[in-house]
Amino acid sequence: MVRNVAGDMAELDPEDFYLLSGVEQGMRFSEWVRRDKIPDYADLTREEVDYRIDRCLDRELIERKTIQYEGYQLTFEGYDALALRTFSERETIDGVGSPLGFGKEGDVYEAQSFKPLALKYHREGYTNFREVNREREYTADRDHVSWLYTARKAAEREYEAMEALYPDVSVPRPVDHNRHAIVMDKFEGVELARAKLDPEQAIGVLDLVLRELVTAYDHGWVHADMSEHNVAVAESGVTIFDWPQAVPVDHENAREFLERDVGNLLRYFGRKYPHEVPRDADIEGIADAIVDGSFATIRAFGEK
Numbered sequence: 001m002v003r004n005v006a007g008d009m010a011e012l013d014p015e016d017f018y019l020l021s022g023v024e025q026g027m028r029f030s031e032w033v034r035r036d037k038i039p040d041y042a043d044l045t046r047e048e049v050d051y052r053i054d055r056c057l058d059r060e061l062i063e064r065k066t067i068q069y070e071g072y073q074l075t076f077e078g079y080d081a082l083a084l085r086t087f088s089e090r091e092t093i094d095g096v097g098s099p100l101g102f103g104k105e106g107d108v109y110e111a112q113s114f115k116p117l118a119l120k121y122h123r124e125g126y127t128n129f130r131e132v133n134r135e136r137e138y139t140a141d142r143d144h145v146s147w148l149y150t151a152r153k154a155a156e157r158e159y160e161a162m163e164a165l166y167p168d169v170s171v172p173r174p175v176d177h178n179r180h181a182i183v184m185d186k187f188e189g190v191e192l193a194r195a196k197l198d199p200e201q202a203i204g205v206l207d208l209v210l211r212e213l214v215t216a217y218d219h220g221w222v223h224a225d226m227s228e229h230n231v232a233v234a235e236s237g238v239t240i241f242d243w244p245q246a247v248p249v250d251h252e253n254a255r256e257f258l259e260r261d262v263g264n265l266l267r268y269f270g271r272k273y274p275h276e277v278p279r280d281a282d283i284e285g286i287a288d289a290i291v292d293g294s295f296a297t298i299r300a301f302g303e304k
Contacts, residue, residue: 002076002107002123006096008059009084016061017085018042019052020078023062027148032071079148080121083181092176092183093117100186105154105244116186117175122158122244125150151180154244158182161221161246169216170239187239189232192268197233202273207297208238209265213258214290221246222254226261228268259287266298278302 022042026033033041039049053072056062061078065071074082087093096119097110105124111117125147159182162174173185197205209231216223223230223246230242247254263283270277281302289295 001102002080002121003060004096004099004109005059005061005077005081006084006109008061009081009088011059012055012081015044015048016052016055017082018044019049019056020061020074020082023072023074023078024082024148027073027146030071031146032065032069032073035070035072038072074148076121076123076147076151079151079180083121083179086178087119087176087181087183090176093119106242110186111183118172118184118186120155120182120184122151122154122180122182124154124244148180155180155182157246158242158244161243164221165216165219165243168219169212170237171243172239172241187232187234187241188236189234189239191229192231192233192238193228195233197273199273199276202269202276203298205233205238206265206269206277209240210262210286210290210295210298212238212240213261214293214295216240217249217258217290218293220249222249222251222258223261224254224257227264255287255291258290259283262286262290 019038019042022038022040022044023033025041026037035049035053038044038053039046042049042052044052053062053064056078057064059077060075061081062072063075084096093111093113095112097112100108100110100118102108103123105122107121107123109119111119155177159174159177162171162184165171166173172187175183175185177183192205213223213226221243223240223243225242225245226240230240232239232241247257251257266277266281266283270279270281278298279302281298285301286295286298289301
């Protein structure tokens with residue numbers, strides 16, 4: 001788990017951020033940045049670099065290796081600090097509050113602002129870098145990809161999708177993004193996997209989710225990672241979140257991903273509400289109806 005660095009921000013000097021930005025710049029070219037190159041990247045003297053390295057090491061914002069040569073790289077804490085500073089300079093948020101959730105691909109915190117917001121740090125590649133690098137289409141064709149690049153591209157993809165879909169699709173309102181971090185509206189509801197629906201509500205909720213997929217497709221996007229863990233259910237309706245794996249509808253695998261999304265939802269609802277959801281529902285038929293915009297209800301695609 002990555003430590004919340006919000007409490008460190010007031011202790012950091014502008015020169016500390018120059019150092020972090022310099023290491024970030026160097027990581028564009030190699031996984032570890034040689035110490036003798038950091039002064040040029042950070043626009044600091046060698047003496048200043050020595051002092052700032054010690055400060056950033058003490059706060060675990062960078063890490064060091066000494067095999068073959070002395071090199072440095074950002075930690076996720078250091079990358080978080082750079083994103084937070086940018087959000088503060090833009091006056092996007094005033095501070096960071098309590099955690100809202102932790103996952104294998106992201107950490108989410110309350111963000112303090114004029115209204116309730118959420119701050120999401122993407123963590124793709126932090127613990128399962130090679131697996132994520134193989135699966136994500138925006139990194140698959142690159143020979144050298146760092147976790148920093150992978151997390152940043154995931155945030156960019158998610159923000160791009162939410163900007164295209166909001167407000168016509170029930171997704172969190174995107175507010176700002178920088179590097180691997182996104183600020184969005186804090187949304188209501190309970191994760192579908194933890195929601196306790198009355199059985200007679202199951203079909204209605206499933207239909208709501210599938211109708212959101214219809215509108216998303218009409219706006220040019222397939223979620224490509226649908227499950228009971230990225231749908232929130234509230235009295236006001238449903239919210240679909242976590243869009244970093246989304247693909248445009250003209251992607252060569254868009255249809256395959258759409259059918260997988262539909263299948264994931266049907267399997268979850270069929271397992272949890274077996275007496276309500278139609279058995280052997282036609283996944284391909286549902287996908288066809290999503291594509292042509294004719295989907296109305298799951299009841300039209302199978303027998304109970």
